[in-house]
Amino acid sequence: MPTQVSGKRYAQAIFELAKEQDQLDQWAGDLQLVFQALQDEEFNAFLKHAEVPAADKVTAIGTVLSSVHPLVQNLVHILVSGGLVDLLPQLHEAYESLLDEYRDRQRVEVTSAIPLEDRELERITTFLSGLIQKEVVATTVVDESILGGVVIRMGDRLLDGSARSRLEGLRNRLHAGVRLS
Incomplete structure (x- = not known):
């Protein structure tokens, strides 16, 4: 349960940032791309693997997610470095819910x-x-x-x-x- 709360907190924070920058839709699209990338089992396992150096993970994220906003890439780096890869799908879902609520x-x-x-x-x-x-x-x-x-x-x-x-x-x-x- 704490993971869901954290996912919602991250989503709330990035939602506010995206709203301030008038980039709600761009962030939604970028988070969708992150979510889709994590559906690849090999990529997901690579990011979760404890013996893979953080620098290699950051490089892979930069390559796979090259089209997403740099702040979204940084968010993914932080979560992956903190061992919170499993938080990303929850964050994506919470962001979508916030956007839906905001747009009625x-x-x-x-x-x-x-x-x-x-x-x-x-x-x-x-x-x-x-x-x-x-x-x-x-x-x-x-x-x-x-x-x-x-x-x-x-x-x-x-x-x-x-x-x-x-x-x-x-x-x-x-x-x-x-x-x-």
Whole structure:
């Protein structure tokens, strides 16, 4: 748990710095690049390896992240040197949350049994935006197991309009009715 608190603290600090410099989007993009680089298992293991000299890690970071802002590179150097590589994904997520809050945005995940057409997704996001009075940024997931309809995950809220949940509800009501008779 302390790691999450630290990740949030770092995110808050760099968010304020990026806001002061009017570079919120640049930092968001750069932190996304850092996050993507860490998805490479070999690079991640290299940065975590205790026997790799810090200078080699700094050189590798400079090479892999050459396109990111120098302050983002310095942040990564500090965290890697302090053995806090695992903090970077949490920092990235916390920064994105701060940016969404600042921009009055809500990220949602829309799950459907088949890929949604653009106009269907637009109708869903327009509806949700009106409901919560925020800009809605949606990502889509295809999961055939829901059979039909959509499941919308919005933060800690879940709106389940799937055919599967409706069928399960019907089955439960039928079983309850049989038991009452």
